[in-house]
Amino acid sequence: MAMTGLKKKRRIQIVALATVALALSTALIGYAMRDGINLFRAPSQIxxxxxxxxxxxxxxxxxxxxSIQRGVGEVxxxxxxxxxxSIPVTYTGVLPDLFxxxxxxxxQxxxxxxxxxxSEILAKHDETYMPKEVVDALKAQGVYQEPDA
Structure with a gap:
């Protein structure tokens, strides 16, 4: 009788420990990703x-x-x-060829x-590349057209 009580107590301790470890790892991952969670925004969200x-x-x-205006210097x-x-953007530097x-x-x-x-501009000609977040934002506004297959 004493043996089964001990096993049950041990099992409860293991489950409790696993729960604490899971909560701790989730908190650490959330903390590590806090800078990346809201990294992407569409113009409407801004x-x-x-x-x-x-x-x-x-x-x-x-x-x-x-809307493209090439100003004085490289701005x-x-x-x-x-x-x-629509959000106005300024960029100093050389734009990608496909811009x-x-x-x-x-x-970014x-x-x-x-x-x-x-500080950085990425552009792709091919809509199939377009980041999922951009496609989702355009779809949300009813602007996105599926590329012709």
Whole structure:
């Protein structure tokens, strides 16, 4: 009789320990990923909830038609849209070869005084590449067309 009680107590201890270990590892993973969880934002999300000026994140959408302005030096201005909202972007540097109006792009940087100041721009010509988050954001606004297969 005493033996079965001991086994049951031991089993409860193991289950309790496993639960604590699982909760701890989940908390650690969440803590490690906290910077990456809200890394991607669509223009409509930025308008709805403007990020802090010191927060680095990614914006994605389509380069708005007629919005590219090549200014003095290497500063380029353009707008990114998801069909619901449009965000002005500034970028200093050389744009990817495939960067064009009405094409998908992802930029990394900060949103300061209503302008997304990009530190990096990624562009792809092929819609099949377009990051899932960009496609989802465009679909949410009813703008995305499936590529012709």
């Amino acid at each position: 308008i709805a909830e403007p990020p802090q000026p010191n927060e680095v994140f990614r914006i994605g959408g389509l380069v708005e038609e007629g 380029i201005r353009f707008s990114v849209t998801d069909g619901g909202a 064009e109006e009405n094409q998908g792009m992802v930029g 940087g900060k949103f300061i005084n209503g302008v997304f100041e990009a």
